[in-house]
Amino acid sequence: METIDVGNIFQGISTLARSDSAIIVARIGLIFLGILLVYLGRKGVLEPLVMIPMGLGMAAINAGVLFMPDGTQGNLFVDPMASDPVKLIDIMQINFLQPLYTLMFSNGLIACFIFMGIGVLLDVGFLLQRPFTSMFIALCAELGTFLVLPIAHAMGLSLRDSASIAMVGGADGPMVLFTSLSLSKELFVPITVVAYLYLGLAYGGYPYLVRLMVPKRFRAIKMTHAKPKKQYSPATKLTFAVIMCVVLCLLFPVAAPLFFSLFIGVAIRESGMQHLIDFIGGPLLYGSTFMLGILLGVLCEAHLLLDPKILVLLVLGILALLISGIGGILGGYAMYFITKGNFNPVIGIAGVSCVPTTAKVAQKIVGKDNPSSMILPEALGANISGVITTAIITGLYITIIPMLENL
Amino acid sequence: MLHVFIATLLIMVATFLVGLATAWLIRVVADVLYYAEHRSLKQDVKTRVRLMHLQDIRRKRIMRQLVSSSLFDTDMFDFSNSKEYKHKTSYSPESELIKFFYGNN
Numbered sequence: 232m233e234t235i236d237v238g239n240i241f242q243g244i245s246t247l248a249r250s251d252s253a254i255i256v257a258r259i260g261l262i263f264l265g266i267l268l269v270y271l272g273r274k275g276v277l278e279p280l281v282m283i284p285m286g287l288g289m290a291a292i293n294a295g296v297l298f299m300p301d302g303t304q305g306n307l308f309v310d311p312m313a314s315d316p317v318k319l320i321d322i323m324q325i326n327f328l329q330p331l332y333t334l335m336f337s338n339g340l341i342a343c344f345i346f347m348g349i350g351v352l353l354d355v356g357f358l359l360q361r362p363f364t365s366m367f368i369a370l371c372a373e374l375g376t377f378l379v380l381p382i383a384h385a386m387g388l389s390l391r392d393s394a395s396i397a398m399v400g401g402a403d404g405p406m407v408l409f410t411s412l413s414l415s416k417e418l419f420v421p422i423t424v425v426a427y428l429y430l431g432l433a434y435g436g437y438p439y440l441v442r443l444m445v446p447k448r449f450r451a452i453k454m455t456h457a458k459p460k461k462q463y464s465p466a467t468k469l470t471f472a473v474i475m476c477v478v479l480c481l482l483f484p485v486a487a488p489l490f491f492s493l494f495i496g497v498a499i500r501e502s503g504m505q506h507l508i509d510f511i512g513g514p515l516l517y518g519s520t521f522m523l524g525i526l527l528g529v530l531c532e533a534h535l536l537l538d539p540k541i542l543v544l545l546v547l548g549i550l551a552l553l554i555s556g557i558g559g560i561l562g563g564y565a566m567y568f569i570t571k572g573n574f575n576p577v578i579g580i581a582g583v584s585c586v587p588t589t590a591k592v593a594q595k596i597v598g599k600d601n602p603s604s605m606i607l608p609e610a611l612g613a614n615i616s617g618v619i620t621t622a623i624i625t626g627l628y629i630t631i632i633p634m635l636e637n638l
Numbered sequence: 639m640l641h642v643f644i645a646t647l648l649i650m651v652a653t654f655l656v657g658l659a660t661a662w663l664i665r666v667v668a669d670v671l672y673y674a675e676h677r678s679l680k681q682d683v684k685t686r687v688r689l690m691h692l693q694d695i696r697r698k699r700i701m702r703q704l705v706s707s708s709l710f711d712t713d714m715f716d717f718s719n720s721k722e723y724k725h726k727t728s729y730s731p732e733s734e735l736i737k738f739f740y741g742n743n
Contacts, residue, residue, distance in 0.1 A: 358664065359664065359668040362661040362662075362664035362665045362668070363658075363661045363662075363665065365661070366657050366658065366660060366661035366664075367658075367661075369657070370653065370654055370657045370658075373653065377646055377649065377650045377653075378646075380642070380646050380649075381639075381642050381643050381646050384639070384642045385639065390642065461668075461672055463668065463671070463672060464675060466671075466675065467668070467671040467672060467675055470667075470671050471664070471667055471668060471671060474667050475663075475664070475667070478663065479660075482656070616657075616661075619657075619660060620653065620657050623653055623656050623657060623660070624649075624653055627649050627652060627653060627656075628649070631645070631649060635641070635642070635645050638641060
């Protein structure tokens, strides 16, 4: 009579028992990290929209490992490394998240959907009212994106990988996704996971950086305007979106899908097509963010993340975000001195283009120290400019880095 | 390594230049659109005021016409045979107004 192997029934446990010690530790660690992310997302310390599905996905993928027919260990969620078309078709019929990953995530479609949603939520009027200030702050807040490139190269990463991880400093998830897809396919998964993990942390971490760098008397500055700002009509904003979309696509064709997605959102908002605004700003944006969170979670699989480069990426990612935050605040101080004290340096943090998280963070911090101070319009202007500057750098990196490698 | 630092520096400068050029472009586009819109609005208001003024003149002239001539005619709305009508039709713009309101007959 054939004996029943209990391990075959509870394969999640038996795969754990038959793995290397490093894998065992990584799997258990990631399960607990996933649960922690759900908890912190629920508490509001991290961005719950991404962190709750990501945390649960991370815990589930590391718990749900099983033996595949060929004897190897695998899962029924997703195989991010599959690239052979025949194998891919087979996998798509088995792994339930594979169609989403292959047809939406790895080609950047999900990033474009999120950008459309952001476009629908954006009021470009804030940018039109003060383009130079907003752009200056945003450029300063890209400091990490520039400085981490040579640092990463000095730490042994290739130029392409260095540029991809440096993009984390731009704090723009879709841009990181797009750059790593274009420049370093092999590190695409870990870089994207690191980027989104840190973007979630930025929500909780940046307030400490601001409080550390900006004393209370500066944080409480209430800005005054000598003359009222121009109010732009929806027709003006729509025309602006069309012109900017065409010009930026003309200048940076590599980032054209992202520019198009952002400005189509703005165009729809300013056209007043309420059904589309409701759809893109609601189900499409939230649906895409939810799917992105789930996919990022299931990509945090122990085997995949045990790449020796991961630790380096983790250090570089946080360094990029930290330097960008510092750069943004320094830009805020520069504007404070230029305007002879009529500028709140906290706005600098909003130059880090994590739309609209950093703008919200800036207003929240200022509102605590001086409830009558309203900096949200300026912060949103810097925030939107941050998206444009990050897209410019994406275009420059994708164009220049391959050329540099050939030197 | 040196070439990476130089390249990074160049990319940084290029980004600053492109960024500031974009800001300038945004300012120009915003200003042009803003003034074009407000100019057309002003123009719109001017045209409306002028039209109202013209309508007012037209109304006053017709009333004057009616009072001065037609009230004493048998058919007060038949201007075709009135001296006033014939006289008025010889010059513009009142003749045009009368034509407009009562036709060529």
